Amino acid sequence: MYSDDDPDLARAIALSIKEAEQSNGHANTSRGTKKNTVAKNNSPQKKPKSSGPEVLVISSDEDEDDIVEVPAPREKGKAVSKQPVTEEAKSPAVSAPAGAAPPSWLNDRAQMERERLARQKRMRGPSPPPAPPGSESDDEELDDSDVGGSGSEGSARKRARLDSTGASVTTAGGTKSESGRRMFLDGALLRIDTKHADATIPNKPESIRLTEILGPKTDLAFAILSAFVVDPSWIYGFFDHETPVVLVTDPNTCGAEDCYDRPSLKNMFPHWVRVAPPLRDGRGCMHMKYMLLFSKSGGLRVVISSANLVPGDWRDVENYLFVQDISPAAEGKPVTNARSLEKPGESFPAMLARALRSTGVEEALSIMTRQGHTNLPLSTLLPPASARSKHGPSPTHLETRWDWSRVRAALVPSVAGKWEGWAGKKAVVWTGKSRLLRAIQSLGCSLEDGAAVKGGKSSTTVKGKSKAKAPAKDKWEIELDCLTSSIGTYTTPWIAVFRLCAAGRGHAVQEWLDRGRKKTPPQGPTRVLFPTLETVRGTVLGERGAGTVFCRRGQWVKISALLADTRSGLEMRDARSRSGNVGMHTKMILGTLRGPPEPESDTETDSDSEFASSDVEVIEPEKERRPHGWLYVGSHNFTASAWGTLSGSGFNPVLNVTNYELGVVLRLETAEDAAAAVAWEKPACKYGRGDLPWIQDECPFFQ
Numbered sequence: 200m201y202s203d204d205d206p207d208l209a210r211a212i213a214l215s216i217k218e219a220e221q222s223n224g225h226a227n228t229s230r231g232t233k234k235n236t237v238a239k240n241n242s243p244q245k246k247p248k249s250s251g252p253e254v255l256v257i258s259s260d261e262d263e264d265d266i267v268e269v270p271a272p273r274e275k276g277k278a279v280s281k282q283p284v285t286e287e288a289k290s291p292a293v294s295a296p297a298g299a300a301p302p303s304w305l306n307d308r309a310q311m312e313r314e315r316l317a318r319q320k321r322m323r324g325p326s327p328p329p330a331p332p333g334s335e336s337d338d339e340e341l342d343d344s345d346v347g348g349s350g351s352e353g354s355a356r357k358r359a360r361l362d363s364t365g366a367s368v369t370t371a372g373g374t375k376s377e378s379g380r381r382m383f384l385d386g387a388l389l390r391i392d393t394k395h396a397d398a399t400i401p402n403k404p405e406s407i408r409l410t411e412i413l414g415p416k417t418d419l420a421f422a423i424l425s426a427f428v429v430d431p432s433w434i435y436g437f438f439d440h441e442t443p444v445v446l447v448t449d450p451n452t453c454g455a456e457d458c459y460d461r462p463s464l465k466n467m468f469p470h471w472v473r474v475a476p477p478l479r480d481g482r483g484c485m486h487m488k489y490m491l492l493f494s495k496s497g498g499l500r501v502v503i504s505s506a507n508l509v510p511g512d513w514r515d516v517e518n519y520l521f522v523q524d525i526s527p528a529a530e531g532k533p534v535t536n537a538r539s540l541e542k543p544g545e546s547f548p549a550m551l552a553r554a555l556r557s558t559g560v561e562e563a564l565s566i567m568t569r570q571g572h573t574n575l576p577l578s579t580l581l582p583p584a585s586a587r588s589k590h591g592p593s594p595t596h597l598e599t600r601w602d603w604s605r606v607r608a609a610l611v612p613s614v615a616g617k618w619e620g621w622a623g624k625k626a627v628v629w630t631g632k633s634r635l636l637r638a639i640q641s642l643g644c645s646l647e648d649g650a651a652v653k654g655g656k657s658s659t660t661v662k663g664k665s666k667a668k669a670p671a672k673d674k675w676e677i678e679l680d681c682l683t684s685s686i687g688t689y690t691t692p693w694i695a696v697f698r699l700c701a702a703g704r705g706h707a708v709q710e711w712l713d714r715g716r717k718k719t720p721p722q723g724p725t726r727v728l729f730p731t732l733e734t735v736r737g738t739v740l741g742e743r744g745a746g747t748v749f750c751r752r753g754q755w756v757k758i759s760a761l762l763a764d765t766r767s768g769l770e771m772r773d774a775r776s777r778s779g780n781v782g783m784h785t786k787m788i789l790g791t792l793r794g795p796p797e798p799e800s801d802t803e804t805d806s807d808s809e810f811a812s813s814d815v816e817v818i819e820p821e822k823e824r825r826p827h828g829w830l831y832v833g834s835h836n837f838t839a840s841a842w843g844t845l846s847g848s849g850f851n852p853v854l855n856v857t858n859y860e861l862g863v864v865l866r867l868e869t870a871e872d873a874a875a876a877v878a879w880e881k882p883a884c885k886y887g888r889g890d891l892p893w894i895q896d897e898c899p900f901f902q
Contacts, residue, residue, distance in 0.1 A: 373387050380411070380414060381407075381411065382524045383500075383522050383523050383524050384523070384524050384526070384605055385523070385605055385607070386521065386522070386523035386605075386606065386607060386608055387405075387521070387522055387523070388404075388519065388520075388521055388830075388832060388865065388876055389404070389405055389406060389407045389519065389520055389521075389522060390403070390404040390405065390406040390407075390517065390518075390519055390778065390878070391406065391407065391408070391409075391504070391506055391512075391513055391517065391518045391519065391520060392406035392407060392408050393514060393515060393516065393517050393778070393781055394514055394515070395515065395738075395739040395740065395779070395780070395781040396517070396776075396778040396779055396781055397778060397779025397780070397781075400777070400778060400779055403777055403778050404519075404777065404778075404875070404876070404878070407520070407522070408513070409437065409513045410437070412490070412492075412500075412502060412520075412522065413437055413438075413490075413492065414492070414494070414500075416437070416438060416439040416442070417439060417495075418494050418495055418496070419438065419439065419442050419492060419493070419494060419495070420442070420493045420494060420495045420575075420576055421442065421443050421444070421493040421575050421576050421577070422438065422442065422443075422444045422445070422490065422491065422492050422493065423444075423445045423447070423489075423490070423491040423555070423560060423577075424444060424445070424446050424447065424489075424490050424491075424508065425446070425447035425448070425485075425487045425488060425489045425490075425558065425861075426447075426448060426487075426488050426506070426507045426508040426509075427448070427449050427452060427484060427485060427486045427487075427488065427507055427834075428448075428449070428452050428507040428508070428509055429446065429448050429452070429453065429507065429508040429509070430508060430509045430510065431446075431467060431468070433508075433509065433510055434446075434508045435468055435471070440468075440469065440470070441470060442470065443470045443471075443567055443572045443575065444468075444470065444471045444472075445471075445472050445474065445560055445563040445564065445567065446467070446471060446472070446473045446474070447473075447474050447475070447476070447485065447487065447558045447559065447560060447563075448473065448474075448475055448485060449475060449484045449485040449486070450463055450475035450476070450477075450478060450485065451478075451484065452484075453473065453475055455473075455475040458475050458476075458477050458478065459477055459478065459480075459481060460477055461477055462474050462475060462476050462477060462558070462559025462562050462563075463475040463477075463559075464559070464562060464563060464566060466570075470572070472563045472566050472567055474558065474559040474560065474562065474563040475559070476557065476558040476559045476615075476859060478615060479615050479616055479617075479857070482857055483615050483840060483857035483858045483859075484858055484859070485558060485858075485859045486834050486841070486858045486859055486860050487554070487558065487612075487834055487859050487860060487861040488503070488504045488505060488506055488507065488833075488834045488861070489501070489502060489503050489504065489861055490502040490504075491577075493575075493576040493577065497526075497527035497576075498524060498525065498526055498527060498601075499524070499525040499576075499601050500522065500523070500524050500525070501522070501523050501524075501525060501551070502520055502521070502522045503520060503521045503522075503610075503832070503833050503834075503861055503862060503863050504518060504519065504520035504521070504833070504834075505518045505519055505520070505684075505784055505785050505786045505832070505833065505834055506518035506520065506784070507747075512747075512784060515740060515744060515782075516740075516744060516747065516781065516782045516783065516784045517776050517778060517781050517782065517783045517784065517785060517878070518783075518784050518785055519785045519787065519832050519878055520832075521608060521832055521833075521863045521865075523605075523606060523608070525601040525602060525603060525606070526601065526602045527600065527601060527602065528599060528600055528601055528602045529602065532602070532604075533604060534548075534598065534599055534601065534602050534603055534604060535547075535548065535598070535603045535604060535606075536603070536604040536605070536606070538641045538642070538643075540640050540641045540643075541641045543592050544592035545637065545641065546598070546603065547603055547606045547608065547609070547610050548595075548597050548598040548601070548603045548606075549592060549594070549595070549598055550610040550611075550612060550634075551597065551610055552580045552595045552597045552598065553612065553614075553629065554610070554612040554614070554861055555580050555597075556580050557612070557614040557859065558859055560580060561579065561580045561581065564577070564578055564579055564580065565579075576600075577596060577597055577600075578596070579595075579596060580595055580596075580597060581595060582594055582595050582596075583596070607865070607866070608863040608864065608865050609638035609641055609642055609863065609864045610638075610861070610862075610863055611634050611635050611638050611831065611833070611835075611861070611862050611863065611864055612629075612630060612634065612859075612860065612861050613630050613631045613634070613835065613841055613842065613843065613856050613858055613859060613860035613861075614629070614630045614856060614859060615856055615857055615858060615859055616630075616855075616856060617853065617854075617855055618630055618631070618633075618843075618853070618854040618855075618856065619847070619851065619852070619853050619854075620851055620852070621852065627845070627852050627853070627854040630843065630854065630856055631841075631842050631843030631854055631856045632696070632697055632700040632701075632842040632843055632845065632854075633700060633708075633843070633845070633852070633854055635700050635701060635831070635842070635864070636699075636700040636701075636703055636704075636705055636708065638864045639700070639701065639702070639703035639790070639829060639864065640703045640705065642829060642864060642865075642866045643825075643826065643866065644703060644790070644792065644825070644826055644828065644829045644866060645702065645703025645704065646675045646676070646677060646702040646703060646704055646792065646825075647702075647703055647704045647705060647706060647707070674794065674795040675792060675793065675794045675795070675825070676702075676723045676792075676793050676794075677698060677701055677702040677723065677790050677791065677792055677793070677828075678723060678724045678725075678726075678790070678791040678793055679698065679701055679724065679725045679726065679788060679789070679790055679791075680726045680728060680772070680788065680789040680791070680877075680879075680883070681725065681726065681727050681728060681787075681788050681837040682728040682729075682774055682783070682785055682786065682787040682788070682837075682877075682878060682879055683727065683728070683729060683786055683836045683837040683838070684729075684747060684748045684749065684783065684784050684785070684786060684836060685748070685749040685750075685836040685837075685838055686727070686729055686749065686750040686751070686754050686755070686758070686837075686838070686892065687754070687836070687837060687838030687839055687840070687841075688754055688757060688838075688839065689757070689758060689761060689767075689769065689839075690761075691719050691722070691761065691764065691766055691767040692719050693839060693844065694722060694725055694767055694768065694769060695711065695719045695720075695722055696708060696711055696845050697725075697842065698722060698723065698725060698768075699711060701788070701790050702790075708845070708849075708852075709849030709850075709852075710849060711849075712845070712846075712847060712848055712849045712852055713848055713849040719766060720766070721765060721766045721768065722766060722767055722768030722769075723768050724768050724770060725767075725768050725769050725770070726770045726771075726772045726883065727758075727769065727770070727771055727772065727837060728772045728773070728774040728879055728883050729748075729750065729771065729772075729773075729774055729892050729893070730745070730748065730773060730774045730775070730782075730783070730892070730893050731773050731886065731890045731891060731892060731893065732890075732891045732892065732893050732894070733890070734773055734774070734775055734893070735748070735782065735893040737780055738780045738781060738782045739780050739781060739782075740782060742893075742898050742900055743900055744782045745782055745893055745895065745898075746895070746901065747784050748782070748784070748893055748895065749895055750892045750893060750894050750895070751894065751896060752894055752896065752897065755891070755892055755894065758771065770885060771885070771886040771890075771892070772883035772884060772885055772886065773883060773884045773885075773886065773890070774879055774883065775879060775880040775883070775884075776878065776879065776880065777877075777878060777879065777880050783878060783879075785832070785878045786832070786833060786834060786835055786836050786837075786862070787830065787831060787832050787877065787878055787879075788830070788831040788835075788837070789828060789829075789830055789831075789873060789876075789877055790828045790829045790830075790831075791827065791828040791873065792825050792826065792827065792828050794825065826866050826867055826868045826869075827867050827868055827869050827870050827872065827873055828867045828873060829864050829865060829866055829867055830864070830865045830867055830873070830876050830877070831862055831863070831864050831865075832862060832863060832865075833860065833861055833862015833863060834860045834861055834862060835860045835862050839857075840856075840857040840858050841857075841858050841860045842856075842860075843855060843856040843857075
């Protein structure tokens with residue numbers, strides 16, 4: 200199979216060698232021109248030595264936290280290099296120096312080509328071995344057939360039914376386009392590939408790399424990116440320099456000024472506009488992490504993740520994302536698939552447009568247009584003047600120019616500010632945990648009486664006469680598993696109302712606001728998954744790799760008191776990745792719906808009544824058919840800053856939100872779907888006696 204006579208293999212290797220020779224030749228030619236003097240001066244041989252280790256700006260999303268700077272993580276046991284930082288470490292693609300030996304990746308590429316051809320020739324068989332771990336620049340060298348790295352377990356791919364209509368949102372590979380690129384037309388939940396994932400662990404969640412998410416540079420017409428922390432020069436290298444980009448980020452991490460009542464805008468690169476939304480009273484942060492990638496062919500890729508735009512979040516620590524490809528709208532066909540419980544303005548694209556407007560993207564688009572970008576695929580987030588209505592939200596171009604009918608996820612944004620009432624533009628249902636409540640209801644996962652998805656009638660033929668029986672009391676409850684990288688300051692009332700929202704119990708939230716705040720009943724299980732100190736020390740990067748995981752000593756003291764109070768239902772569980780000894784930055788919530796056991800049927804026998812028929816058809820009443828649960832993934836940590844604090848009355852609720860956040864909720868039909876989707880190792884171990892959470896402030900490395 201791997202003989203030298205294989206013509207496909209020989210052609211592939213020849214093309215790779217030719218490509219490398221052309222790259223070398225181009226480097227030789229460019230060095231002789233005057234135009235490349237700057238590039239020559241910035242070559243690795245002449246770059247001055249760095250004065251210290253690479254520094255990343257990070258902070259917790261809790262509003263009381265200060266921003267700190269820490270060195271970028273290094274592998275445990277690896278000596279700090281004293282060589283100057285090369286251009287290869289800073290840019291995703293570089294040319295080989297003139298006269299240099301064939302680059303090392305060439306041999307790797309030939310080997311990967313053999314593996315690819317072997318996979319094509321086998322009808323079934325074991326998955327290919329992972330690509331050898333490397334730096335971020337390695338991703339740029341891999342072609343589309345090689346992305347996925349250590350997570351590409353083809354034979355173990357699973358699909359999870361994550362919607363309320365029978366279609367599937369995959370937790371695996373998607374479909375291939377004509378160009379060979381993976382497409383996710385029905386949406387997919389994916390793990391971001393890291394070089395520290397254990398390739399020997401079977402059935403890991405399917406993974407993807409940044410280069411595959413973005414696709415070829417030349418295919419992109421426009422992009423809108425958002426992250427809390429951004430390495431501008433690093434992410435800039437992944438785009439063609441002529442591609443217009445809007446970058447949304449946090450005003451504190453990017454150094455924006457005068458950002459208290461309006462967005463701060465700046466041209467940071469040619470064709471790039473950076474926007475930082477205002478922070479209420481200077482508190483909180485812009486914590487959303489998403490990408491809207493507009494292709495030149497007319498398609499749109501939407502990515503919602505937990506990863507910042509820095510190398511470490513796409514290489515060293517584990518994050519998850521939801522991705523869906525949206526086709527251009529066809530004339531005369533509906534562009535959304537509205538759910539029965541969804542109100543106007545609550546569709547996925549409508550909520551996305553609202554989230555973008557809240558972070559200043561509309562102002563950035565206006566600047567782009569004034570600066571000459573008049574043919575953007577999306578030039579405004581406002582509805583056309585001809586389509587505006589006084590009776591409700593009007594559709595925007597984002598909603599009408601793309602076909603959103605295959606989207607099954609529900610979008611959940613948090614927007615900083617004060618929200619009040621149940622109706623109107625500033626109603627509580629547009630943001631935070633109240634938005635989570637509406638998402639749960641629209642997906643058919645609510646435990647509110649009468650809100651569950653109904654199944655069809657079933658009939659059975661039995662001997663005997665049916666005997667009327669009162670319906671059993673609804674004892675459905677929700678169990679929450681909350682994976683977070685930042686611990687909040689919790690109280691029993693806050694947990695109680697979050698649980699009501701997570702169960703989709705809107706009427707119960709109203710009652711709680713009116714009567715229940717002073718007397719909170721015992722709560723069901725709410726398990727917070729956060730790594731112990733021992734778990735962090737056991738990861739590949741050790742304590743140095745936990746610079747984006749936060750818990751304060753004071754928070755742990757309060758949590759310890761709650762753990763002793765059985766009313767709160769709070770439990771602390773260790774967070775270990777399913778992918779091995781790799782640190783996690785993922786934010787994920789699993790809501791599991793637990794119901795009472797099925798009641799036994801109650802009928803009379805022939806001897807019980809002289810009027811009994813020998814063949815009576817008994818029509819059973821409609822049964823509530825609920826899914827196994829739901830899954831949230833996105834930027835929200837399990838904190839009040841992210842989800843908000845609810846107060847006021849049942850008639851006029853008030854929700855105060857500190858951060859800007861974004862995530863999606865997916866419906867899970869079965870326990871198998873949940874097991875395939877979650878990021879952590881199950882069952883998560885309960886904190887034992889002597890176990891302590893990872894507290895960054897007490898680590899000497901971060902002091």
